[in-house]
Amino acid sequence: AQTVTQSQPEMSVQEAETVTLSCTYDTSESDYYLFWYKQPPSRQMILVIRQEAYKQQNATENRFSVNFQKAAKSFSLKISDSQLGDAAMYFCAYRLPHGGGSEKLVFGKGTKLTVNP
Amino acid sequence: DAGVIQSPRHEVTEMGQEVTLRCKPISGHNSLFWYRQTMMRGLELLIYFNNNVPIDDSGMPEDRFSAKMPNASFSTLKIQPSEPRDSAVYFCASSFASRRASTDTQYFGPGTRLTVL
Numbered sequence: 001a002q003t004v005t006q007s008q009p010e011m012s013v014q015e016a017e018t019v020t021l022s023c024t025y026d027t028s029e030s031d032y033y034l035f036w037y038k039q040p041p042s043r044q045m046i047l048v049i050r051q052e053a054y055k056q057q058n059a060t061e062n063r064f065s066v067n068f069q070k071a072a073k074s075f076s077l078k079i080s081d082s083q084l085g086d087a088a089m090y091f092c093a094y095r096l097p098h099g100g101g102s103e104k105l106v107f108g109k110g111t112k113l114t115v116n117p
Numbered sequence: 118d119a120g121v122i123q124s125p126r127h128e129v130t131e132m133g134q135e136v137t138l139r140c141k142p143i144s145g146h147n148s149l150f151w152y153r154q155t156m157m158r159g160l161e162l163l164i165y166f167n168n169n170v171p172i173d174d175s176g177m178p179e180d181r182f183s184a185k186m187p188n189a190s191f192s193t194l195k196i197q198p199s200e201p202r203d204s205a206v207y208f209c210a211s212s213f214a215s216r217r218a219s220t221d222t223q224y225f226g227p228g229t230r231l232t233v234l
Contacts, residue, residue, distance in 0.1 A: 035222070102162075103150075103167075103214065105152075
């Protein structure tokens, strides 16, 4: 069974600084997707960034980027120029593509990010 | 475009009562997912549908839980009878199942916070 591990229950960063959140996963599949979701206190789950395993290029979305190391099964999230609005729980998630098996998202336990002014 | 709509946003009930949670997916999406979030177990899939057909219900805890999707624009999750351990946030998510991650991404509703006394 696929598992996702986030080893940092909590992280903090100064406003305008850069922070990296860690995520590792376990799978025997070669084709899959990886995601980072953000959950602010409003509890809404918001997609931050996604990565397709067959793509070697790391995904980027404005201030958010990932370091995808397929062989190491590592998928870290880097937030640059941190803003107060980035404070939230961040969840790493894995899933198989359509037609590859169950399409459920498998989530890590989350990392609570605090941004200090 | 309206996102995923869930109702009610909050539900407080007494043990033994029937609870029905509702979800309207994003128009045009053909997959619908029910997740549950608790402190102890994190985010877990309960069940998901593709083209209104249940595909993976391995996360449904027991016979007290049932889910239906009578048409492409509506789904219900019912708990009967409810128990205090069912207290959690229940999320509905939808996606357009395809082989392209750019479209085959799950978008979440705001969740229903259920409290069973």
